[in-house]
Amino acid sequence: MDKKIRVTVxxxxxxxxxxxxxxxxYPNGLHTVIGEGLLAAxxxxxxxxxxxxxxxxxxxxxxxxxxxVLIWWGHCAHHEVKDEIVDRVQKHIQQGMGLIVLHSGHFSxxxxxxxxxTCSLKWREVGEKxxxxxxxxxxxxxxxxxxxxxxxxxxxxxxxxxIPTPKDVVFITWYEGGEVFRSGVTFERGYGRIFYxxxxxxTFPIYYDENIRKxxxxxxxxxxxxxxxxxxxxxxxxxxxxKSK
Amino acid sequence: MDKKIRVTVxxxxxxxxxxxxxxxxYPNGLHTVIGEGLLAAxxxxxxxxxxxxxxxxxxxxxxxxxxxVLIWWGHCAHHEVKDEIVDRVQKHIQQGMGLIVLHSGHFSxxxxxxxxxTCSLKWREVGEKxxxxxxxxxxxxxxxxxxxxxxxxxxxxxxxxxIPTPKDVVFITWYEGGEVFRSGVTFERGYGRIFYxxxxxxTFPIYYDENIRKxxxxxxxxxxxxxxxxxxxxxxxxxxxxKSK
Amino acid sequence: MDKKIRVTVxxxxxxxxxxxxxxxxYPNGLHTVIGEGLLAAxxxxxxxxxxxxxxxxxxxxxxxxxxxVLIWWGHCAHHEVKDEIVDRVQKHIQQGMGLIVLHSGHFSxxxxxxxxxTCSLKWREVGEKxxxxxxxxxxxxxxxxxxxxxxxxxxxxxxxxxIPTPKDVVFITWYEGGEVFRSGVTFERGYGRIFYxxxxxxTFPIYYDENIRKxxxxxxxxxxxxxxxxxxxxxxxxxxxxKSK
Amino acid sequence: MDKKIRVTVxxxxxxxxxxxxxxxxYPNGLHTVIGEGLLAAxxxxxxxxxxxxxxxxxxxxxxxxxxxVLIWWGHCAHHEVKDEIVDRVQKHIQQGMGLIVLHSGHFSxxxxxxxxxTCSLKWREVGEKxxxxxxxxxxxxxxxxxxxxxxxxxxxxxxxxxIPTPKDVVFITWYEGGEVFRSGVTFERGYGRIFYxxxxxxTFPIYYDENIRKxxxxxxxxxxxxxxxxxxxxxxxxxxxxKSK
Numbered sequence: 001m002d003k004k005i006r007v008t009v010x011x012x013x014x015x016x017x018x019x020x021x022x023x024x025x026y027p028n029g030l031h032t033v034i035g036e037g038l039l040a041a042x043x044x045x046x047x048x049x050x051x052x053x054x055x056x057x058x059x060x061x062x063x064x065x066x067x068x069v070l071i072w073w074g075h076c077a078h079h080e081v082k083d084e085i086v087d088r089v090q091k092h093i094q095q096g097m098g099l100i101v102l103h104s105g106h107f108s109x110x111x112x113x114x115x116x117x118t119c120s121l122k123w124r125e126v127g128e129k130x131x132x133x134x135x136x137x138x139x140x141x142x143x144x145x146x147x148x149x150x151x152x153x154x155x156x157x158x159x160x161x162x163i164p165t166p167k168d169v170v171f172i173t174w175y176e177g178g179e180v181f182r183s184g185v186t187f188e189r190g191y192g193r194i195f196y197x198x199x200x201x202x203t204f205p206i207y208y209d210e211n212i213r214k215x216x217x218x219x220x221x222x223x224x225x226x227x228x229x230x231x232x233x234x235x236x237x238x239x240x241x242x243k244s245k
Numbered sequence: 246m247d248k249k250i251r252v253t254v255x256x257x258x259x260x261x262x263x264x265x266x267x268x269x270x271y272p273n274g275l276h277t278v279i280g281e282g283l284l285a286a287x288x289x290x291x292x293x294x295x296x297x298x299x300x301x302x303x304x305x306x307x308x309x310x311x312x313x314v315l316i317w318w319g320h321c322a323h324h325e326v327k328d329e330i331v332d333r334v335q336k337h338i339q340q341g342m343g344l345i346v347l348h349s350g351h352f353s354x355x356x357x358x359x360x361x362x363t364c365s366l367k368w369r370e371v372g373e374k375x376x377x378x379x380x381x382x383x384x385x386x387x388x389x390x391x392x393x394x395x396x397x398x399x400x401x402x403x404x405x406x407x408i409p410t411p412k413d414v415v416f417i418t419w420y421e422g423g424e425v426f427r428s429g430v431t432f433e434r435g436y437g438r439i440f441y442x443x444x445x446x447x448t449f450p451i452y453y454d455e456n457i458r459k460x461x462x463x464x465x466x467x468x469x470x471x472x473x474x475x476x477x478x479x480x481x482x483x484x485x486x487x488k489s490k
Numbered sequence: 491m492d493k494k495i496r497v498t499v500x501x502x503x504x505x506x507x508x509x510x511x512x513x514x515x516y517p518n519g520l521h522t523v524i525g526e527g528l529l530a531a532x533x534x535x536x537x538x539x540x541x542x543x544x545x546x547x548x549x550x551x552x553x554x555x556x557x558x559v560l561i562w563w564g565h566c567a568h569h570e571v572k573d574e575i576v577d578r579v580q581k582h583i584q585q586g587m588g589l590i591v592l593h594s595g596h597f598s599x600x601x602x603x604x605x606x607x608t609c610s611l612k613w614r615e616v617g618e619k620x621x622x623x624x625x626x627x628x629x630x631x632x633x634x635x636x637x638x639x640x641x642x643x644x645x646x647x648x649x650x651x652x653i654p655t656p657k658d659v660v661f662i663t664w665y666e667g668g669e670v671f672r673s674g675v676t677f678e679r680g681y682g683r684i685f686y687x688x689x690x691x692x693t694f695p696i697y698y699d700e701n702i703r704k705x706x707x708x709x710x711x712x713x714x715x716x717x718x719x720x721x722x723x724x725x726x727x728x729x730x731x732x733k734s735k
Numbered sequence: 736m737d738k739k740i741r742v743t744v745x746x747x748x749x750x751x752x753x754x755x756x757x758x759x760x761y762p763n764g765l766h767t768v769i770g771e772g773l774l775a776a777x778x779x780x781x782x783x784x785x786x787x788x789x790x791x792x793x794x795x796x797x798x799x800x801x802x803x804v805l806i807w808w809g810h811c812a813h814h815e816v817k818d819e820i821v822d823r824v825q826k827h828i829q830q831g832m833g834l835i836v837l838h839s840g841h842f843s844x845x846x847x848x849x850x851x852x853t854c855s856l857k858w859r860e861v862g863e864k865x866x867x868x869x870x871x872x873x874x875x876x877x878x879x880x881x882x883x884x885x886x887x888x889x890x891x892x893x894x895x896x897x898i899p900t901p902k903d904v905v906f907i908t909w910y911e912g913g914e915v916f917r918s919g920v921t922f923e924r925g926y927g928r929i930f931y932x933x934x935x936x937x938t939f940p941i942y943y944d945e946n947i948r949k950x951x952x953x954x955x956x957x958x959x960x961x962x963x964x965x966x967x968x969x970x971x972x973x974x975x976x977x978k979s980k
Contacts, residue, residue: 094363094407096873107478116359116434118339120478129489131974133649133670138831138926138961147650148974152489159623159662160637162339162435162476167410172649172662172670176975178484180623180662180670189361190407191873226873231407233352233365239423239866239883240911244374244397341628376729378894378915383586383681383716392895393729404868404907405882417894417907417915421730425868425907425915436628471628484621484638485666584853584897597968606849606924608829610968619979642979652829652925652966657900668974679851680897721897723842723855729913734864734887 004045005224008067009035010059012074013050015202022202030073030200030207034102037213044220051077059085069098069220072105073200081109090114094190095230098223100216103200106157111196114189115163121181122158128176130154130199132183132211136170140222141184141195141215149211155201157181163196171215173198184215191227195219249290250469253312254280255304257319258295260447267447275318275445275452279347282458289465296322304330314343314465317350318445326354335359339435340475343468345461348445351402356441359434360408366426367403373421375399375444377428377456381415385467386429386440386460394456400446402426408441416460418443429460436472440464494535495714498557499525500549502564503540505692512692520563520690520697524592527703534710541567549575559588559710562595563690571599580604584680585720588713590706593690596647601686604679605653611671612648618666620644620689622673622701626660630712631674631685631705639701645691647671653686661705663688674705681717685709739780740959743802744770745794747809748785750937757937765808765935765942769837772948779955786812794820804833804955807840808935814844821845829925830965833958835951838935841892846931849924850898856916857893863911865889865934867918867946871905875957876919876930876950884946890936892916898931906950908933919950926962930954 011031015022026033035046047067049058051074064070070089074081086109093099093114101111106119130151134142158179164187171184183198197215200206207213256276260267271278280291292312294303296319309315315334319326331354338344338359346356351364375396379387403424409432416429428443442460445451452458501521505512516523525536537557539548541564554560560579564571576599583589583604591601596609620641624632648669654677661674673688687705690696697703746766750757761768770781782802784793786809799805805824809816821844828834828849836846841854865886869877893914899922906919918933932950935941942948 090361114361116335116361118435118476118478120476122479122481124481124483126483126487127489128483128487131668135649135651135672137650138923140961143961156483158481159625160627161625164409164432164434165412165658168655169659169672172672174664174668174670176483176485176487176489178621178664179481180664182625182659182662187409188873189409190363226875226878231363231365233363234367236367236369236401236403236424238369238371238373238401238421240421242371242373242421244372244421376913380894380896380917382895383678385716388716404870405872406870410903413900414904414917417917419909419913419915423866423909425909427870427904427907433628471630471633580851604851606825606851608925608966608968610966612969612971614971614973616973616977617979618973618977646973648971654899654922654924655902666973666975666977666979669971677899679899680853721853721855723853724857726857726859726891726893726914728859728861728863728891728911730911732861732863732912734862734911 002043004043005220006045006066006068007038007071007220008047008049008063009071010049010073012077013052014077015075025203025205030202033207034071034216037207038217038220041217044217051080057081057085059089061088064088064092064097067097068224069100071100071102072108072110073102074108075104075202078108086110086113093192093194096191096225096228098192098220098225099194100219100223101194101196103198106196114187114194117164118162120162122179124156124177125201126177127153128156131174132199133172133174134170135172136168139168139170141170141186141218143218144214145211151199151206151209153204154199154206157198190231191225193223195223247288249288250465251290251311251313252283252316252465253292253294253308254316255294255318257322258297259322260320270448270450275447278452279316279461282452283462283465286462296325302326302330304334306333309333309337309342312342313469314345316345316347316461317353317355318347319353320349320447323353331355331358338437338439341436341470341473343437343465343470344439345464345468346439346441348443351441359432359439362409363407365407367424369401369422370446371422372398373401376419377444378417378419379415380417381413384413384415386415386431386463388463389459390456396444396451396454398449399444399451402443435476436470438468440468492533494533495710496535496556496558497528497561497710498537498539498553499561500539500563502567503542504567505565515693515695520692523697524561524706527697528707528710531707534707541570547571547575549579551578554578554582554587557587558714559590561590561592562598562600563592564598565594565692568598576600576603583682583684586681586715586718588682588710588715589684590709590713591684591686593688596686604677604684607654608652610652612669614646614667615691616667617643618646621664622689623662623664624660625662626658629658629660631660631708633708634704635701641689641696641699643694644689644696647688680721681715681719683713685713737778739778740955741780741801741803742773742806742955743782743784743798744806745784745808747812748787749812750810760938760940765937768942769806769951772942773952773955776952779952786815792816792820794824796823799823799827799832802832803959804835806835806837807843807845808837809843810839810937813842816844821848825849828927828929831926831960831963833927833955833960834929835954835958836929836931838933841931849922849929852899853897855897857914859891859912860936861912862888863891866909867934868907868909869905870907871903874903874905876905876921876953878953879949880946886934886941886944888939889934889941892933925966926960926964928958930958
């Protein structure tokens, strides 16, 4: 039997506690709903972590060593994530761990750290319709997805999205209000793979949607480590005779 | 008359003070030799900055606002560069300022900040020969350069170089000792352009070399700002009528 | 005084002759309207060529040798373009000539030849609104363009657009009918640069639009040859002593 | 049990018949040695095709429909491959079939067709040493390969290699005679994946080498179809109400 992919779903987990309208949609936190989607797929082990879980935001060295893919959702408390934990997460990504950043995680410390850019965008929260177009149908993250699928109510994230040129633009979104967005984009940094996926506002039941769940499961399979090892900067001996001294 | 491109050459400027063998090659600091090469080209204004110039390493907000392209050379004191200055430089690159990182600057805070990777590599310092191959002859940075050119004595920087996939691999180096290296690579981050160029060890007179000077001048022209403005994350009004509420 | 960029605008020039509704919009052929836009910019020399101009479709070896950038518009007669002329155009692009392919030119022999893909897409002709979003604001082709601009009536070209991953996605279009499209994309092949730009249906006055004209002029400047020379496949002598024989 | 990947190894198969020194190394054609390497890996089904096998070079519509990955070796008779067969192979690649092009296949009609460039390079045949550096250690094609490996005698293929910017540069070669080469590069065209791998001159026993065999097997796994379907250019109905008519 194949080994299961070990996913850690990290959630800021503040909105669901403080705001009734969010709690109504995600009573146990949106991380648990994302996790349920993965568990239903059958090939994942899931654990959860959140900002206030412990002094390390639930992301100890041991947790990360046993994480194949880290999913990140954060919004109003990005600045409360400790820099030393961001350093640690970055190190594990560079050494092969996968990272999936969702929605408002575009402004998380870890995503900005991996991109080098501001990760800014345009936004609007009026519950408009979103249509997601599959641009790279052959990409593993698009496996089994239709040519397009809709979310009836969503927060708008519009271009220009300030990111480096992605490895692949898998999805582009059309918004009812007139904008477009590169809503599913991939990156590689060190040995690690990164996928950013835009849908997922906390007041809409987006993580219950079957297409969204399929994208996240596909992305977790795609981002699972291909190799995992330390990256060093060694002094090495010459392989050929040096005559130029 | 066209406006000159304003280059600030930043040098750590420690080796040249402390080590006689470096001072012998670069008596006034290698920044001045890089600057002379640019001034000889005729279309640049050059100013200098260094780690101990002042409390801001010579990189005040005003200096950066008046810099089109920042050239960076550092080696043994990367950790002494203050994080707030790195933040400031990063902001200016994102807003359009060009960055050229030379040689051991691969491990500078600002380069690692822009890349998101470790920027590690293999190295060896035995003074071997290096042959630089022009891979993208049509790239502006390769303008006027031959198909290949040699440096008689160099420090070896070998693959795997831990960087994101570059926008362009302009140069690849062959080393006498048996290694290869993507020695001239470009990136874009925000509105800014970045060029990393490997040659330039402090004990060899590499920045006096005419081909090397041509590469640096070409790169400074290429990296000069195309636009320069703040990147914001605005809430915007819908451009079309929203019916999905 | 700087030398002007020499643009040859190539048009199939069949619709304008055969269909009254097209002739009404482009009485002298849409190539002349594209050319007028370039001439108004001031830094271009423009000549015209079309399918039935002569036995070589107006694209003799001499014409191409004196063309910096070739603009291509075709639709219903792609198959009438002779393969030997396509070979010739391809050779000049590989050697440094720029190519701008407009609208229905996505299915031209020359564009498919340069891409290696089918260049297929979805389409609909109901005169809907199109909004073009500038995704890479710092790209030379986007210079002076607003964050978004509209065309009141357009033919829809929708994803998936079967092209290789572009060098840059400069523009993405939002359509009233619900689709998106990577409407302005760049490629490099050999020493030549290629820009595909989607807007431009023959029944709408799109090539009179100031923003569209700005894009085409910017693209022609960007695609002008950086170098221009033959690409050979030479046998070369060793640069270092071979001891492995 | 997983289904095996169906590889068709296509060989020009002229040198081995006409030249004693080639026959001495590859008595039954180099395609059979490549095939033996794949069969030893255990997860492949292999069939062979060659230029003179039948009127379709062994590449009938039925053969290609039952081929997951096509491996291509050709050299002196590229021009004898019929254009209609090249059209057919291109169509299958666009629809998802993988293609691995080896060594002198850089000048094959099918590779030039997929690239759009001349695919030229520098070359020298003196039997020098080649050292292949793994640049993207995490890429599936590099799985299990060391940081570098050597071929004692090889034909030199040197830069500039006239190809579009690859998706990934997996390997870069160092040559004893002083050149470098992007010797293992990937591309995606349509739904299909393409890998070019430089080693493999017909007078050297390179396809018996264990590292070379590992690269080819890895590449065949990587290039196996992710989806396989026709690419169409449909007229589609609007998904939203059009008010702009």
